[in-house]
Amino acid sequence: MNSPREWWAWGAGATAVLGLALLPLWLQNDYVLSLLISVLMYSVLATAWALFSGPTRYISLATVAFFGVGAYTTAVLGEVLPWAGVLAVALLLGVVMALLVGLATLRLSGVYFVIFSFGLAELTKQLVTWYEVNITKEIGRYVFVDITQQHIYWQLLGLLALVLALRALIQRTRLGLALRVIGEDETVAVHVGINTTVVKVVLFAASSAFITVTGAVMAPRWTYIDPSIAFAPVISFQTLIMALLGGPAALLGPLLGAAPLVLLFEFLSASFPNHFSILLGLVFMVIVYLVPNGLVSLLRRKGGRP
Amino acid sequence: MNFLDVLLAGATLGGLYGLVAMGLTLQYGVARIMNLSYGEFLIAPAFLTYVLVSQFGLSPLWVLVLAIPLGFAVQWLVYQLLLTPLVRRTGAGPALEVDSILATFGLLFVVQGAMLVVFGGNYYSYEYLSVPIHVLGSTVAANRLLVLVVAVLVGGGLYALLTRTRMGTVVRAVSVAPRFAQLVGINVRQTSALAFGMGGALVAVSGVLVSMFLPFSASMGTMFAMKALIVVIMGGVGNLMGCLMAGLLLGFAETLVASFVDPGLTLAVNFGLFLLVLLFRPTGLFGKAAR
Numbered sequence: 225m226n227s228p229r230e231w232w233a234w235g236a237g238a239t240a241v242l243g244l245a246l247l248p249l250w251l252q253n254d255y256v257l258s259l260l261i262s263v264l265m266y267s268v269l270a271t272a273w274a275l276f277s278g279p280t281r282y283i284s285l286a287t288v289a290f291f292g293v294g295a296y297t298t299a300v301l302g303e304v305l306p307w308a309g310v311l312a313v314a315l316l317l318g319v320v321m322a323l324l325v326g327l328a329t330l331r332l333s334g335v336y337f338v339i340f341s342f343g344l345a346e347l348t349k350q351l352v353t354w355y356e357v358n359i360t361k362e363i364g365r366y367v368f369v370d371i372t373q374q375h376i377y378w379q380l381l382g383l384l385a386l387v388l389a390l391r392a393l394i395q396r397t398r399l400g401l402a403l404r405v406i407g408e409d410e411t412v413a414v415h416v417g418i419n420t421t422v423v424k425v426v427l428f429a430a431s432s433a434f435i436t437v438t439g440a441v442m443a444p445r446w447t448y449i450d451p452s453i454a455f456a457p458v459i460s461f462q463t464l465i466m467a468l469l470g471g472p473a474a475l476l477g478p479l480l481g482a483a484p485l486v487l488l489f490e491f492l493s494a495s496f497p498n499h500f501s502i503l504l505g506l507v508f509m510v511i512v513y514l515v516p517n518g519l520v521s522l523l524r525r526k527g528g529r530p
Numbered sequence: 531m532n533f534l535d536v537l538l539a540g541a542t543l544g545g546l547y548g549l550v551a552m553g554l555t556l557q558y559g560v561a562r563i564m565n566l567s568y569g570e571f572l573i574a575p576a577f578l579t580y581v582l583v584s585q586f587g588l589s590p591l592w593v594l595v596l597a598i599p600l601g602f603a604v605q606w607l608v609y610q611l612l613l614t615p616l617v618r619r620t621g622a623g624p625a626l627e628v629d630s631i632l633a634t635f636g637l638l639f640v641v642q643g644a645m646l647v648v649f650g651g652n653y654y655s656y657e658y659l660s661v662p663i664h665v666l667g668s669t670v671a672a673n674r675l676l677v678l679v680v681a682v683l684v685g686g687g688l689y690a691l692l693t694r695t696r697m698g699t700v701v702r703a704v705s706v707a708p709r710f711a712q713l714v715g716i717n718v719r720q721t722s723a724l725a726f727g728m729g730g731a732l733v734a735v736s737g738v739l740v741s742m743f744l745p746f747s748a749s750m751g752t753m754f755a756m757k758a759l760i761v762v763i764m765g766g767v768g769n770l771m772g773c774l775m776a777g778l779l780l781g782f783a784e785t786l787v788a789s790f791v792d793p794g795l796t797l798a799v800n801f802g803l804f805l806l807v808l809l810f811r812p813t814g815l816f817g818k819a820a821r
Contacts, residue, residue, distance in 0.1 A: 283628055328809060334627050335564045339759050340808060346756065347801040354794050457752075461635070468632070498647055505639025512632045513615065 234392075241385045248374045257373050263486045264380040265442055269459070270467040270478035271387045272434035275394075276427045278472035279403035285460045286325070286341035289348040290318050290432045292455035294439025296352065299449055302369040310369075311440055318436025319429050326425040342460075349455035356451065364450035371444040379441045387434050391475055399423065407473075461504070462489065469511050471518025480519050534668040536785050542674040544781020545681035546739060548774035550754055551761035552685060553732030557605075559768025560705040560725035563613055564627065566634040568733060568758060569751030570641040575601065575737030576746045577645060580654050583741075590658050590742050594680075597734035605730020609723045612637065617719065622708065638752070645748035655745040673743040680739060684732065685774050692770065701725050705768050753797075760804040766814025775816055 248257055269287060277284055297314040305313065329340055356363050394400045402423050405413040413420050439454070446453060462485070470481030488507070493500045515522065550572065557565050575597050582588040616633060620626040659673040692698035703711040704721045712718050740746055740754075761780055765772030780803065787799045807815065 281628070283631065328805075332808060332812065334624070335558075335631060336763070336808060336812065338564075338631055339756075339763075340805070343756065343760075343801045343804055347798060350795075350797045350801070354792070354798065357794060358792070461639075499643060501639050501643030501646060503643075505636045505641075505643060508636030508639060509633060512629060512636060516619070516629065 237385075237388065237392075241381060244381055245378060248377050254373065257377060259487070259490065261373065261377050261380065261445070262490065263483050264377065264384060265438060266463060266466055266482040266486050267479050268380055268383045268387060268438050269435060269463040270470070270482045271384065271391065272431045272438070273463050274467045274472035274478045275387060275391055275434070276424075276431035277467070278474075278477070279400070279407045280424060280427065281407050282330075282424075283338045283464065284341045285338060285457075285464065286344045286432075287435055287460040287463045288455050288457060289341075289345040290321065290435040291439035291442075291459055292345075292348060292352070292451070293317055293321065294436035294441075295443040295446075295449055295454040296365075296439075297436075298369060298440045298443035299365040299367050299454075302367055302444070307369070307371065311437055314436050314440035315433050318433040321436075322429040322432035323425065326428040327421075330421060330424045330428060342457075345455060345457060345460060349451050352455070353451045364448055366448055367443050367446060369444040373445070376441055376445055380438070383434060383438060383441070388475065390430065395475070399426075403427065458504075461508075465508055465511060469515060469519060471520030474518070474520040477518055477520045532668070534666060536782075536789055538665065538668055538670045539674075539789075540782035540785035541778065542670065542678045542781070543785060544778035545678040545774075546736065546777070547757055547761050547780050548777025549677075549681040549684060549739070550733065550736045551758040551765065551773045551777055552688065552770055553729035553736070554755075554758040555729075555762045555765065555768055555770065555773050556725045556732070557729035558762060560701055561609065561613075561722035561729075562622070562626065562708070563609070563630045563634070563722075563726065565726075565729075566631060566755060567638040567641060567751075568634075568729075569753065569755030570638055570645070571601070571605065571730060571751075572733050572737040572740065572754050573645060573746060573748065573751040574641065575734040576741035577649060577654070577748075579738045579741040580656060583656050583658070590738060594735060594738045597738045598731045601734025601737075602727040602731040604734075606723055606727030608637070608730075609726040613726075614719065614723075617722075638755075642748060642751060649748050651747060651749060653745040653747045654741075656741070658742050671743060677739045677743065680735070681774070681777075684735060685770065688728075688732070689770050697724075757800060760800055760807075763804065763812075764807045764815050766816050769814065769816055772814055772816030776814075779815075 247260070251257065269291070273284065273287055276282065294314045294317075297317060298310055301310050301313060325344060329337070332340055353363070356365075394403070402413065402418045405416065405418060406420055406423060410420060443449060443454075466481040466485045467478040468481065469485060470479065471477030474480075485507070489500075489504070492503045496503060554565065554568050557563055557568070575593075579590055579593045579597075582593050583590055612633060613630060616629045617626060620629055659671070659676065661672045662669045663672050663675060692702060700711075700716050700721055701724065703714070703716060704718055704725070708718050711721070757780065761773055761776045764779065765774075765776035780800065783799055783803060784796045788796050
């Protein structure tokens with residue numbers, strides 16, 4: 225941290241987090257709090273998604289595979305372990321799963337990776353369903369954990385601060401440089417001596433760990449989960465479109481996309497529950513056609529600063 | 531279930547998968563568009579058949595004939611209206627792959643949502659040719675045999691079209707070397723649209739066939755698209771015969787697991803196979819090189 229501008233940026237970030245942390249104490253409205261929780265959840269998911277996909281440009285649809293595993297960790301261990309233990313197990317599971325998947329598959333690129341990651345989410349869902357049906361003989365689980373909405377809010381805020389700080393730090397290091405080269409041209413990256421597989425696997429594991437813990441934190445909010453709730457594909461799709469709308473390469477890009485889209489989707493699903501799928505698709509297409517490089521790029525063009 | 535039953539069930543299911551995947555391999559292999567909304571354009575004709583058969587008393591076989599030009603027209607239009615702008619914007623470079631995935635993704639939700647609004651989430655089916663036929667001591671429904679026959683006929687016909695005609699040569703040229711095809715006077719974009727439309731005709735035909743013997747619902751499209759993708763990759767992108775073989779292989783694997791292990795694990799088998807192929811033979815079991 226050399227320049228004064230950077231100090232200001234870190235200071236502003238810390239102040240913003242502190243301000244947001246105090247918000248629920250002053251705010252005594254459950255509906256607004258639950259909206260804020262949704263915004264925070266998708267902010268963490270989209271930023272964590274962009275941690276890996278922003279620089280590498282790999283489109284991952286596996287978000288919900290990790291999210292669901294996190295949610296199930298809470299459902300299974302919530303009564304057995306203290307809360308910190310649950311989160312630690314979720315973190316560990318996320319990392320292990322990401323390492324296995326990453327080592328095996330990050331040599332795939334482009335469309336193969338997209339399809340693979342989508343398949344991974346479906347496969348995880350099928351396996352959990354199969355396990356529940358055949359071994360526990362029950363398809364759903366109740367989540368008994370003593371966690372209030374405010375606690376969920378603070379924990380998500382903490383996760384968001386962590387993942388943003390991590391992204392900011394990575395951009396300053398050699399890892400960040402390596403990532404940018406991979407994103408520009410993977411062949412070049414290999415030729416200048418970057419071990420692309422290691423870089424990608426490390427990033428994928430970090431990104432997945434955040435997503436898994438988010439799933440664990442969010443589980444108490446449902447009180448009841450089954451595979452179709454915990455592994456709902458729409459979570460992957462919404463995360464993806466939010467990050468893309470904002471601009472996954474920029475630090476605050478995913479936040480810029482998450483906040484308005486969470487509110488929009490909330491409004492759409494409340495007002496047009498039957499047509500939600502159509503509207504979601506249309507939003508997707510509008511973003512792909514009209515904002516191909518994210519809102520951040522539009523702002524930059526207007527502001528004239530790189 | 532004896533061995534012959536499994537063989538027959540596997541062959542009919544596999545024939546269908548092969549047929550479904552052939553359209554996708556044309557679309558992806560030639561037009562280089564990974565069409566994620568593919569499965570929705572299979573379910574939509576299935577619903578159309580349901581309506582025409584149950585409301586207007588039409589024979590599904592007539593709908594099958596109707597599906598060919600209709601399916602072609604719909605996907606040709608999708609290419610011209612929705613995908614051409616993306617091809618222009620990206621200059622058919624690597625960004626096209628990502629952009630087309632995202633755009634067809636949106637289309638998936640729109641079409642699926644529309645079907646959900648009209649038909650709801652229930653399963654639909656109607657009665658057609660479900661008479662049992664005895665083959666060497668085993669019984670199989672006539673409509674299932676019909677599927678296998680159509681898959682082989684259409685697959686064979688398409689193979690002949692692509693290998694024996696001038697148009698087929700043009701399509702294969704674009705598939706193998708899009709940049710050089712241009713140099714010998716081939717209109718790459720029109721050929722891509724043509725191949726995309728042909729894929730549409732194939733998927734519409736498979737949709738009509740599916741409606742004859744399987745109960746279907748508005749949200750089943752993604753499942754078919756995933757299976758088609760698995761088959762396409764297993765068979766080697768753009769390889770029609772590979773498609774049919776891989777489709778049959780998947781059909782057998784699924785039937786074997788469903789009848790001898792656990793019907794709940796068929797999807798897991800699908801993805802397991804898919805992963806294995808991706809990891810060990812990313813160019814496909816039957817492909818020399820994908821590109």
